[in-house]
Amino acid sequence: MDCTVTEIAVALGDLVDAGQPLVILEAMKMQMPMKAGMAGIVAELSVRAGQAVRGGELLVRIEPQAALAREGGPA
Known part of the structure; x- marks a missing residue:
């Protein structure tokens, strides 16, 4: 289904x-x-307000906090 x-x-x-x-x-x-779906840091925003999207499309990517701590990023 298409959404906005x-x-x-x-x-x-x-x-x-x-x-x-x-x-x-x-x-x-x-x-x-x-x-x-989990705690973490917003690593990517793939959409903007007003944009039409379809099911299965990536909207936001979250990096888990544990992975960032291992890489020396924000904890």
């Missing part, structure tokens, strides 16, 4: 908790928050 990104709730580099809303999508006049 109505809001980006995070920024690149933000620390997020599991379950935290990342992006709000709208389809058929219903809004659906897309939530983080």
Whole structure:
């Protein structure tokens, strides 16, 4: 199903908790928050507000905090 990104709730580099809303999508006049599946740091934002997206498309990539700590990044 095609959706429209109505809001980006995070920024690149933000620390997020599991379950935290990342992006709000709208389809058929219903809004659906897309939530983080794990805690970590927002490493990539692949969408912008107003953009149309399809199921399976990458919206946000999160790097786990443990992986970043091993690489010497933010803990």
